[in-house]
Amino acid sequence: MSASSKASSSQRGGLSSTHLVAIALGSNLGDRDAHIDFAVSRLSALLTSLRASSRYDTAPVEVDDEQPRYLNAAVVGHALLAPHDLLRALQDIEADRGRERPYPNAPRTLDLDLILYGNQIIDDGALSVPHARFRQRLFVLQPLAEIAPDLIDPITGLTLRALLDRLESQPPLDP
Ligand code: ADP
Ligand code: MG
Helix, strand or coil: CCHHHHHHHHHHHHHHCCEEEEEEEEECCCCHHHHHHHHHHHHCCCEEEEEECCCEEECCCCCCCCCCCEEEEEEEEEECCCHHHHHHHHHHHHHHCCCCCCCCCCCCCCEEEEEEECCCCEECCCCEECCCCHHHCHHHHHHHHHHCCCCECCCCCCEHHHHHHHHHHCCCCCC
16 A cells, blocks of 8 residues: 555544543542643643543552552543554553552552443454553543543443443442
8 A cells, every 4th residue: 555545544533433432540659639620731732622531539459559549530532543552552641650569559649541432342462442441540531430420331331421430329339
């Protein structure tokens, strides 16, 4: 394929198939609000019609050590980047905020997780969308259901609002 036909096919792809994506944001190290502000600003260049949730101060979960509280938020918008390119762009934003990974689930300046990418289902080692654990995470579902309650999880067929209701009505695993 020539360079020019490559360019035109990727332009066609971009114009004809934007996908509504959902991204979860989290921070529990340093100036949490500033990290989230930075991320929303950078994401507004990657997503059109971006909508951002309010921010939720949450207790750390799924961690084995003592950690500061998190600030969580979510955004939705239409992505022109393909899924893996979008993931790389999210990782660049994290890196620009000094994100380090000393051990799994370590405290972080900024974490950006791709939760939904339209109705696409991808699980190839580098990327899992829908995100593997988002249905069990109040800190993801609360901000997302605030801004996009009718968005549908292609795996369960449930809306974000229904997933949140389901999670909130479950007894805690560890009372
Ligand atoms: P976590 O968010 O689980 O605390 P990281 O942010 O360090 O941990 O991500 C670990 C890996 O998860 C990354 O290397 C990335 O390739 C992978 N990953 C797979 N699916 C996703 C997704 N949907 N969103 C973000 N990262 C993902
Ligand atoms: Mg992450």
